Amino acid sequence: MVGALTGCTSGDGDDKAGKADKAEAAGKAAGKPESSKPASPKPAEPPAESGRGSGTRVGGTGSACELPVSFETGEGWTAKSMSVGDAAFLGSVTEHKYLKGTCELDTKERVISRMLVWTGPATGSSARQVLEAFMAEEKKYLVESEYQDIKVGGLPAVEVVYKLNSPKLKEDREQRALAVSTPKGAAVVQLRGFDTAEHRRILPVYELAKKTMSGTPVVAN
Incomplete structure (x- = not known):
């Protein structure tokens, strides 16, 4: 049944x-139209960083990262000193050996995109020599670069805006870096980003660091 x-x-x-x-x-x-579901709305892009300062400086004695320079961090961004192991891993992944990764700044809203500070001992090299040596290690994927002599906090500095070819993204990514050479050592502040659009969204944080940057005093032994 x-x-x-x-x-x-x-x-x-x-x-x-x-x-x-x-x-x-x-x-x-x-010729009657087929019924179809409405297309899902495209996710909104995250807003650009405001560029407002947090009121906290990084770089000086007792701060999250002790560096040859100090600057104000962006609102919502935190600085973290890199361990010896993390610095070695970063160097092996990025193929940077001339300077070591010392400090990373990011925010929980932007897990991949961040700002890095690379440092080295005082050698008498100019800011341009420091930056050119740093950029020589980017040559594997370097597409183009443009250098500019500037001053930050009264210090001679050199900035580069450049593009790296990204095989995974199949597009060129904009990056930038700023180098200074001080009696306390050399420093390169590098702004990264998952892609060019994200890099430009976090650019105000880098500009804030540049605007508020100054050398840190050398402490006599």
């Missing part, structure tokens, strides 16, 4: 489905 009922129901369903298919085909032939 169950088998008979199942068979009857199945046949009735097939007949209805067949009629529906014929009706749909007839509608297409007559």
Whole structure:
């Protein structure tokens, strides 16, 4: 009995489905538009950083990272001193050996995009020499670069805006870096980003660091 009922129901369903298919085909032939679900709205891009300061400086003695320079961090951004192991790993991944990764600044809203500070001992090299040596280690994917001599906090500095080819993204990514050479050592502040759009969204944080930067005093032994 169950088998008979199942068979009857199945046949009735097939007949209805067949009629529906014929009706749909007839509608297409007559030029009637097919019903379709509305397209999902495109996710909104995250807003750009405001560039407002946090009121906290990094770089000085007792701060999150002790550096040859100090500057104000962006609102919502935190600085973290890199351990020896983390610095070694970063150097191996990025192929940077001339300077070591010393400090990373990021925010929980931007997990991938961040600002890095690379440092080295005082050698008497100019800011341009420091930056050119740093950029020589980017040559593997370097597409173009433009250097500019500037001053930050009264210190001679050199800035570079450059593009790296990203095989994974299949596009060129904009990056930038700023180098200074002080009696306490050399420093390169590098602004990274997942892609060019994200890099430009976090640019105000870098500009804030540049605007508020100054050398840190050398402490006599």
